[in-house]
Amino acid sequence: MTAAVEVEPGLYDIPAELYHADPIPGGSLSSTGARRITDAPARFKYFLDHPEPYKPEFEFGTAAHTVVLGNGPELVVVDEERWDTKETKARVAAIRAAGNVPLKPAARQRIDDMAEALARHPEASDILTPGSGLAEQSAFWQHPSGIWLRARFDWLRPEEIDDYKTTRSVHPDALQKTVHEHGYHQQHRFYLKIAVELGLIPATGSFKFIFQEKQPPYLVTVAELDFPAQVIGDELNERAIHTYAMCRATGYWPAYSEGITYISLPPWVERKYAEEIS
Structure with a gap:
C-alpha cells in the first residue's frame, strides 16, 4: 500500500516505518495524534510539520516488542564496552540505517529476562500464545466525518486487541497515573472503534493492556x-x-486559549489557606 494508490479501509501488514509516515493521501489521524490535538491543536501541528527526530532511547521499547511479539526489526548485539569510538559509531549507524536495532549485551539480556518473566505470567502468556493472534498490524478506517483514522495493533485476536507496554511501575496506583498521563484511555477506545468498524472484532470485543516493569524482577500486570x-x-x-x-x-x-488567561491556585492550596485562617 502506498500513497500513490487509493486506500481502502482495512487491515494491512506493512512496515512500521510506512505506517508512521502515514500512507493516507492528505493525511490521517492516529491515536497519538488524537491525544496531542486534545492537548493543543498547535502542538499537534508542530509535530506534524516537525516529526520527532530519531531517539536511541526508543530502541529498548522497540526491541522488547520484537522479542515479546515475535515481529519487528532484527536485533543486533554490539559487544563493545564503548560506543563512542569512531569504528563502533560507524557500525551502530550502519545497523540503524539498515532498519535494525543495535543493542548492548546487557540490554539484550534484560529484554530476554523480561520475556521470560512475561512467559511465567499466567494471563499474559495465555494472551500472547504463539499463533493465537497477529502482531503489528496496521488498520485504516474512514470516520463518517470523512477523516481517516489509523491504528497499529500490537496483538490482534478474533475477540480482542492487546497492547504491550513497558513502564516504571505496574502497581495499580502507578498505572492509574500512567494511563492518565499518556492518554491510554483514548488509545483504548480509538483502537477498539477502528477494529469494530472494520469488522476485525465484534462490538463486544475487548482491549487489554499488558504492562511490564523495565527493572528486575520485571513484574507484569494485565489490565482493562x-x-x-x-x-x-x-x-x-x-x-x-x-x-x-x-x-x-x-x-x-x-x-x-485566546486572549488573557486568568490562573487560579490549585484547589488544595485554597483549601489549606482557608483552614489556616479559620
Whole structure:
C-alpha cells in the first residue's frame, strides 16, 4: 500500500516505518495524534510539520516488542564496552540505517529476562500464545466525518486487541497515573472503534493492556480500563476528530486559549489557606 494508490479501509501488514509516515493521501489521524490535538491543536501541528527526530532511547521499547511479539526489526548485539569510538559509531549507524536495532549485551539480556518473566505470567502468556493472534498490524478506517483514522495493533485476536507496554511501575496506583498521563484511555477506545468498524472484532470485543516493569524482577500486570475511563476516552476522541477536521478545513491550529488567561491556585492550596485562617 502506498500513497500513490487509493486506500481502502482495512487491515494491512506493512512496515512500521510506512505506517508512521502515514500512507493516507492528505493525511490521517492516529491515536497519538488524537491525544496531542486534545492537548493543543498547535502542538499537534508542530509535530506534524516537525516529526520527532530519531531517539536511541526508543530502541529498548522497540526491541522488547520484537522479542515479546515475535515481529519487528532484527536485533543486533554490539559487544563493545564503548560506543563512542569512531569504528563502533560507524557500525551502530550502519545497523540503524539498515532498519535494525543495535543493542548492548546487557540490554539484550534484560529484554530476554523480561520475556521470560512475561512467559511465567499466567494471563499474559495465555494472551500472547504463539499463533493465537497477529502482531503489528496496521488498520485504516474512514470516520463518517470523512477523516481517516489509523491504528497499529500490537496483538490482534478474533475477540480482542492487546497492547504491550513497558513502564516504571505496574502497581495499580502507578498505572492509574500512567494511563492518565499518556492518554491510554483514548488509545483504548480509538483502537477498539477502528477494529469494530472494520469488522476485525465484534462490538463486544475487548482491549487489554499488558504492562511490564523495565527493572528486575520485571513484574507484569494485565489490565482493562473501567467503564468511566472508556466513556471519557470516547468523548476525548470524538472531540479530537472534530477538532482535527475543523483545523484542516480552516488552516487554523489554536493553542490553549485566546486572549488573557486568568490562573487560579490549585484547589488544595485554597483549601489549606482557608483552614489556616479559620
